[in-house]
Amino acid sequence: xxxxxxxxxxxxxxxxxxxxxxxxxxxxxxxxxxxxxxxxxxxxxxxxxxxxxxxxxxxxxxxxxxxxxxxxxxxxxxxxxxxxxxxxxxxxxxxxxxxxxxxxxxxxxxxxxxxxxxxxxxxxxxxxxxxxxxxxxxxxxxxxxxxxxxxxxxxxxxxxxxxxxxxxxxxxxxxxxxxxxxxxxxxxxxxxxxxxxxxxxxxxxxxxxxxxxxxxxxxxxxxxxxxxxxxxxxxxxxxxxxxxxxxxxxxxxxxxxxxxxxxxxxxxxxxxxxxxxxxxxxxxxxxxxxxxxxxxxxxxxxxxxxxxxxxxxxxxxxxxxxxxxxxxxxxxxxxxxxxxxxxxxxxxxxxxxxxxxxxxxxxxxxxxxxxxxxxxxxxxxxxxxxxxxxxxxxxxxxxxxxxxxxxxxx
Numbered sequence: 001x002x003x004x005x006x007x008x009x010x011x012x013x014x015x016x017x018x019x020x021x022x023x024x025x026x027x028x029x030x031x032x033x034x035x036x037x038x039x040x041x042x043x044x045x046x047x048x049x050x051x052x053x054x055x056x057x058x059x060x061x062x063x064x065x066x067x068x069x070x071x072x073x074x075x076x077x078x079x080x081x082x083x084x085x086x087x088x089x090x091x092x093x094x095x096x097x098x099x100x101x102x103x104x105x106x107x108x109x110x111x112x113x114x115x116x117x118x119x120x121x122x123x124x125x126x127x128x129x130x131x132x133x134x135x136x137x138x139x140x141x142x143x144x145x146x147x148x149x150x151x152x153x154x155x156x157x158x159x160x161x162x163x164x165x166x167x168x169x170x171x172x173x174x175x176x177x178x179x180x181x182x183x184x185x186x187x188x189x190x191x192x193x194x195x196x197x198x199x200x201x202x203x204x205x206x207x208x209x210x211x212x213x214x215x216x217x218x219x220x221x222x223x224x225x226x227x228x229x230x231x232x233x234x235x236x237x238x239x240x241x242x243x244x245x246x247x248x249x250x251x252x253x254x255x256x257x258x259x260x261x262x263x264x265x266x267x268x269x270x271x272x273x274x275x276x277x278x279x280x281x282x283x284x285x286x287x288x289x290x291x292x293x294x295x296x297x298x299x300x301x302x303x304x305x306x307x308x309x310x311x312x313x314x315x316x317x318x319x320x321x322x323x324x325x326x327x328x329x330x331x332x333x334x335x336x337x338x339x340x341x342x343x344x345x346x347x348x349x350x351x352x353x354x355x356x357x358x359x360x361x362x363x364x365x366x367x368x369x370x371x372x373x374x375x376x377x378x379x380x381x382x383x384x385x386x387x388x389x390x391x392x393x394x395x396x397x398x399x400x401x402x403x404x405x406x407x408x409x410x
Contacts, residue, residue, distance in 0.1 A: 002303065003295050005390040011036040012388055022358030025396045030174050030202060030337050030384035031362050032224045039227060042287035046280045054279055055253060069279050072286025073269070079289045080209045080219065082236055089235040089242070089272045090282055094201045095125040097220035097235035100272060101197055102129035104245040112138030115163040119144040119152060119180065120374050121173040124367040126199045130168065144169070146374065150176040150327040157188060164189065167196045171203030175368045175382065176327030177337035186215035201225055206304055206335055208297040217241060223281065228288035232281035242268045249274035300387050307385050308336040311394045318398050322405070326375055336385030339366070342401060345408050347379040353407055357400035
């Protein structure tokens, strides 16, 4: 059962606005998604009706706020098919989630000569924390190479895994759209005694997520890319790992007791949630989960596959060799992220002309400089598709690209 995109679009107030006298065409969901009316209303209702600090208030308002927050934790847990809601740690974004693992698990378990295996697809958030550990603890950061089409080259996987303690990879690339074989990598990591972390920022919003199928040990994602508010991220970890890891920050809810001699940490998840949490944002994330589940994530995935195929074909037919779209052509191994180079026009110039036609895209290195170097470009134009986009948005992108070519033609 599919959903009607024309109806879905009406759920997102911002998509009804115009830009430069043109209907707004929003193609930047890989940076942040738009928010449905339901999420906006839930966040507003929280502040209007039950705003209070959570967990320790004995009065009814505080109990209601606590219930709303913990209900959201249950929803997120169910959404990714976690067995235990206490394995859901709320952070402020996926970047913090990955850094939490690096600082807590990494500093306790990685020593000089140990290897963290990453890929050339990674966002800086899944590179820099490991570089920092390389500087402070002498670990090695090793790189999975890519094929020409942007897939993982795992020809020498056994050699790549030698000495590895952690495999840290994206569930889906924010530049090429590539969806790596996470389960195969997780199994291979476990076979050599290593763990697997997945940066699922571009995965969870776009396809059904089942932790048992992924087989990873840590999963990081963010609310604002999945129709939720900014300022709220999630780290899922296996309970036995989280329980063994030292607290990341100190103060507030993360303690059970404090004396002049020391402190006792709380149990998970609160052990990793120091200070007042972003309560309204957490409640809003719960509402976003409700919204996505009302559409059905299988339907979201099917819609995006169909639309990505249409986009790849349409842009290829209209622009041929004038437009390079990086990444695999097979939509079974890629998401709806289209990183493009158009003629010899700088991506920032392309983006500005598209904006004059009401088309919102991202231009730059997309926090993936190692990948840009591999592609031999400084930047790309990135159009990213989501559940509220349709063929008319792709056609508008193509028309605006054609206008760009005319604008810069001699």
